[in-house]
Amino acid sequence: MVWTQFRRNRAGLVGLVLLSAFLSAGLFAPVLAPYDPYEIELESGLKRPGPGHLLGQDELGRDMLSRVIYGARLSLVIGVIAVTIGVGIGVPVGAISGYFGGLPDLLVQRLIDVMLAFPGILLAIVLVAILGVGLVQVMVAVGIVSIPVYARLVRGQVLSLRGQEFVDAARAVGATSGRIILRHVLPNTLAVIIVQSTLQIASAILAAAALGFLGLGAQPPAAEWGSMLSNARQYIRLAPHSVMFPGLAIMLTVLGFNLLGDAIRDALDPRMRI
Amino acid sequence: MWAYIVKRLLLSIPVIFGVAFMVFAMVRIVPGDPARIIAGEAATQEIVEGIRKDMGLDRPLLRQFATFIGNVMRGDFGRSVRSKAPVAGEVAARLPNTIRLATAGLFVAVVVGVSAGIISAIRPYSWMDTVVMLVALAGLSMPVFWSGLMLILIFAVWLGWLPAVGTGGMAHLVLPAVTLGMSTAAIIARMSRSSMLEVLRSDYIRTARAKGLAEAAVVNRHAFRNALIPVITVVGLQMGTLLSGAVLTETVFAWPGIGRLLVEGILARDYPIVQASVLVVAMAFVMVNLMVDVLYAVVDPRIHYD
Numbered sequence: 134m135v136w137t138q139f140r141r142n143r144a145g146l147v148g149l150v151l152l153s154a155f156l157s158a159g160l161f162a163p164v165l166a167p168y169d170p171y172e173i174e175l176e177s178g179l180k181r182p183g184p185g186h187l188l189g190q191d192e193l194g195r196d197m198l199s200r201v202i203y204g205a206r207l208s209l210v211i212g213v214i215a216v217t218i219g220v221g222i223g224v225p226v227g228a229i230s231g232y233f234g235g236l237p238d239l240l241v242q243r244l245i246d247v248m249l250a251f252p253g254i255l256l257a258i259v260l261v262a263i264l265g266v267g268l269v270q271v272m273v274a275v276g277i278v279s280i281p282v283y284a285r286l287v288r289g290q291v292l293s294l295r296g297q298e299f300v301d302a303a304r305a306v307g308a309t310s311g312r313i314i315l316r317h318v319l320p321n322t323l324a325v326i327i328v329q330s331t332l333q334i335a336s337a338i339l340a341a342a343a344l345g346f347l348g349l350g351a352q353p354p355a356a357e358w359g360s361m362l363s364n365a366r367q368y369i370r371l372a373p374h375s376v377m378f379p380g381l382a383i384m385l386t387v388l389g390f391n392l393l394g395d396a397i398r399d400a401l402d403p404r405m406r407i
Numbered sequence: 408m409w410a411y412i413v414k415r416l417l418l419s420i421p422v423i424f425g426v427a428f429m430v431f432a433m434v435r436i437v438p439g440d441p442a443r444i445i446a447g448e449a450a451t452q453e454i455v456e457g458i459r460k461d462m463g464l465d466r467p468l469l470r471q472f473a474t475f476i477g478n479v480m481r482g483d484f485g486r487s488v489r490s491k492a493p494v495a496g497e498v499a500a501r502l503p504n505t506i507r508l509a510t511a512g513l514f515v516a517v518v519v520g521v522s523a524g525i526i527s528a529i530r531p532y533s534w535m536d537t538v539v540m541l542v543a544l545a546g547l548s549m550p551v552f553w554s555g556l557m558l559i560l561i562f563a564v565w566l567g568w569l570p571a572v573g574t575g576g577m578a579h580l581v582l583p584a585v586t587l588g589m590s591t592a593a594i595i596a597r598m599s600r601s602s603m604l605e606v607l608r609s610d611y612i613r614t615a616r617a618k619g620l621a622e623a624a625v626v627n628r629h630a631f632r633n634a635l636i637p638v639i640t641v642v643g644l645q646m647g648t649l650l651s652g653a654v655l656t657e658t659v660f661a662w663p664g665i666g667r668l669l670v671e672g673i674l675a676r677d678y679p680i681v682q683a684s685v686l687v688v689a690m691a692f693v694m695v696n697l698m699v700d701v702l703y704a705v706v707d708p709r710i711h712y713d
Contacts, residue, residue, distance in 0.1 A: 246422050247426055247428075247429060250689055250692060251426070251688075251689050251692070252646070252651045252692040253647050253651025254654065255651050255654070258654070258670075258685075259429070259430075261673065262673045262678075263436050266673070266674070339550055342550060342552075343550065343655055346658070347655070348670070349673060366556055369560055369564060376557075376560065377560075379553075380549075380552075380556065383550050383553060384548050385548075388544065388545065391547060
């Protein structure tokens with residue numbers, strides 16, 4: 134039923150195609166990339182796109198296409214790790230906070246308020262300032278930033294579920310709180326968590342690229358889209374292609390996630406369509 | 408309404424203290440000696456000891472926090488590790504630039520977003536609507552630091568119409584403002600389209616049409632204002648995107664604002680600068696959110712806090 138709805142949505146299918154391209158680039162980078170992304174060829178630095186190098190070469194003569202493909206791999210890793218951290222901490226915190234209520238709930242909620250008081254990427258920047266500059270630090274920082282999103286989401290779900298009859302029934306037959314949360318409540322929040330994670334991977338990728346661009350994330354020579362852009366911008370006049378392709382890769386990936394997210398939401402709830 | 412505003416004000420106090428505490432704790436969480444971190448790698452042991460005494464690092468944590476809050480309230484953020492100048496002065500010099508950029512970005516976002524949304528909604532599912540919504544979707548997916556570079560490439564490098572970086576007259580403001588406003592404009596366009604469509608379907612619009620009003624009058628006088636309420640909500644929610652977008656936009660355009668100051672501070676491990684700029688941006692966000700919430704209560708008297 135949901136799939137039938139989804140198939141009718143052309144934009145959703147475009148999203149699916151974009152994401153498949155991203156995933157295959159990420160998973161099969163060593164097979165797909167025509168060159169070693171770190172191989173330097175100084176004499177052909179900043180060469181424009183041509184038959185040998187479809188997307189041209191960067192300032193050190195490295196193949197742009199291979200670097201963009203490897204960038205997908207790095208972004209995929211960043212997205213998955215960040216979301217794993219967010220789910221791994223945010224879901225239990227949200228579930229416990231919502232199920233038990235009381236003082237722990239109040240404290241957790243105020244802490245989340247404070248975390249959400251930092252606009253957008255600022256919290257990630259603050260965390261990088263504490264953890265230090267680098268790719269691993271960025272994954273952790275972006276992961277921590279997504280904790281409040283999951284905690285809020287799951288707490289809301291748990292609040293509405295805990296009053297339901299099947300929870301009362303489980304309690305009546307003597308199930309412990311831990312068992313009720315794990316076996317009865319959390320499985321019912323799974324759909325929402327999955328949809329949120331699709332969107333969250335996209336924001337994690339975007340945030341990590343932004344930090345890379347600011348010089349706070351992946352460091353050269355890493356083939357990371359944001360750090361590639363940060364490097365290439367000084368050659369914008371000489372080699373516009375070196376600025377175009379990494380950004381295009383970020384945009385198409387995020388667009389893919391957005392289209393897919395919209396389509397899943399429409400398929401699950403057609404009234405929400407905008 | 409007043410009860411709501413007072414409650415909302417009171418609720419923001421713990422958040423403000425929480426943010427201040429995080430900024431205060433930042434330097435103490437970083438591995439190593441906080442006094443050494445504040446003083447910088449090159450500082451002599453004497454300077455480090457002096458800072459330790461100034462910061463009262465030997466005193467209980469809560470006392471230290473109270474001192475920190477007191478200093479911040481007096482506008483004393485300490486001295487920059489790099490320039491040795493008072494941090495407050497640096498922040499004060501940069502802040503107007505960020506405010507100018509954010510205001511211009513917001514202006515672009517609202518004007519472009521609302522007009523695009525209304526144009527789409529008046530003829531839904533037409534080619535015009537499709538084009539506008541596709542552009543909006545693309546704008547939404549474009550990272551702000553990349554769209555800035557693309558605008559520089561097109562309008563500064565290729566066409567030579569506008570300056571690429573730096574500050575100066577209005578011409579310098581155009582590209583950064585468009586860059587910053589673009590993704591928010593896309594979100595506003597999508598929201599105002601759906602809001603306008605919903606309003607145009609309502610009974611009172613049918614009544615307005617039935618009594619023979621011209622379409623322009625129906626749209627402008629009856630539909631537009633009611634369609635704006637959800638748009639205000641989105642603008643409020645987008646203030647965070649706008650502020651954090653400013654950090655990135657400032658880096659792209661070498662715009663001397665708070666965001667640039669913050670990034671430079673982190674790269675130089677100049678913690679007093681980092682603390683002050685984080686605190687200023689976060690406080691600005693808390694204040695803007697507060698203002699937006701109060702504004703709702705004024706615009707829509709049906710809103711209650713519960």
